[in-house]
Amino acid sequence: SQTIHxxxxxxxQPVGSPLSLECTVEGTSxxxxxxxxxxxxxxxxxxxxxxxxxxxxxxxxQNLSASRPQDRQFILSSKKLLLSDSGFYLCAWSVQGFNIRxxxxxxxxxxxxxx
Amino acid sequence: xxxxxxxxxxSVREGDSSVINCTYTDSSSTYLYWYKQEPGAGLQxxxxxxxxxxxxxxxxxxxxxxxxxxxxxxxxxxxQTGDSAIYFCAVPMNTGFQKLVFGTGTRLLVxx
Numbered sequence: 347s348q349t350i351h352x353x354x355x356x357x358x359q360p361v362g363s364p365l366s367l368e369c370t371v372e373g374t375s376x377x378x379x380x381x382x383x384x385x386x387x388x389x390x391x392x393x394x395x396x397x398x399x400x401x402x403x404x405x406x407x408q409n410l411s412a413s414r415p416q417d418r419q420f421i422l423s424s425k426k427l428l429l430s431d432s433g434f435y436l437c438a439w440s441v442q443g444f445n446i447r448x449x450x451x452x453x454x455x456x457x458x459x460x461x
Numbered sequence: 462x463x464x465x466x467x468x469x470x471x472s473v474r475e476g477d478s479s480v481i482n483c484t485y486t487d488s489s490s491t492y493l494y495w496y497k498q499e500p501g502a503g504l505q506x507x508x509x510x511x512x513x514x515x516x517x518x519x520x521x522x523x524x525x526x527x528x529x530x531x532x533x534x535x536x537x538x539x540x541q542t543g544d545s546a547i548y549f550c551a552v553p554m555n556t557g558f559q560k561l562v563f564g565t566g567t568r569l570l571v572x573x
Contacts, residue, residue, distance in 0.1 A: 378559050389465075389549065389565040390504075395558070436503055440559050447492045448559045452503035 348373035352437050352453040359460055365410075365424040367456050369437030372418065377439040379420040380450065381412055384434040396420060397442070432460045463487045463554055467564040474572055479537040481567045483550035486531065493526065494551040494561065495535045504549060508535075537569075545571045 349372045359365060371377055381393040392405045394412035402412050409428060413421045420437055437453040464486045473479045485493070491512050496504040510517045510524045510533075517524045523536040533550050547566040554560040 380560075382563075389467075390563040392560060392562075395560060397558075438504075445559065447509065448494075448553055448561055449506055449509075450504075450561060452496075452505070454503050455501075457501075 348439075348451065350437060350439055350451060350453040352435075352456050354456060355454065356457045357459070359427050359458065361429055361460055362426045365422070365427050365431070365458070367422040367435055367437075367458075369420040369422075369453055370418055371420075371439045374418070374439070374441070376417055376442045378442055379414060380438040380440075381420065381422050382436040382438065384436060384455075386433070390436065393422070427460045429460050432458055434458075463552060463562040465550060465552055465562050465564040467548075467550060467567045469565065470568050470570070472570045472572065473540050475540060475542055477540055479540045479544070479569055479571075481535045481537075481548050481550075481569065483533040483535075483564050484531055485533065485550070485552045485562075487552060487555050489555055490552040492553070493524075493533050495522075495524065495533075496549040496551060496563070498547040498549065498566070500546070507548070540569075540571050542571045542573060545569055 351370050379396045382390045384390050396402050396414045411423050435456045438450040440450045466484045492509050494509045495507045497507045498504045508519050508522050510526050521538045525534045547568050549566045550564045551561040
């Protein structure tokens with residue numbers, strides 16, 4: 347069966363510090379990968395998605411970046427965090443290819459607090 | 462782009478039925494989805510409905526779709542305290558890729 351891991355689970359970082367959040371998927375190959383942010387009282391905002399190694403698309407302009415160094419590894423980074431980067435970050439995967447039914451499977455999330 | 466709206470909060474008593482509503486703007490959506498998020502956790506796919514259906518029932522869950530009004534609802538029968546969570550509806554983005562647009566989420570609080 348497929349599983350998706352995220353770490354760390356919680357993180358408290360000062361403004362201006364760097365960030366690296368990691369997501370890995372097991373039990374499937376060549377998945378589509380997604381990074382979402384959930385801010386307090388708001389819905390999910392899609393930040394990045396990837397269809398393959400080194401292929402990253404950004405949905406919104408921001409000071410975050412994403413990388414996919416391996417097939418089942420997705421990393422979210424920042425060089426300098428802002429207060430507005432605080433939130434709950436969720437990684438998700440879906441089966442590769444064009445599927446009429448889009449089932450996305452989510453990781454447990456990382457709670458980031460920027461102080 | 463696609464816009465998906467939900468009310469933010471719903472409070473019910475245990476044993477009552479809960480109805481969570483969602484409206485969307487893109488009428489080309491094929492499948493529409495409901496996800497559940499328990500406190501401090503990721504989202505879990507709860508159920509989905511294909512756009513050529515009006516209703517889908519899955520045990521205590523009933524999904525109703527009104528395509529004309531672009532309105533989707535999730536009914537939970539005999540609501541239990543374990544159903545307390547945030548419920549998100551989601552529809553595909555009309556961009557040709559496997560992306561979803563999520564609503565703001567409805568927080569369901571079930572009191573004993």
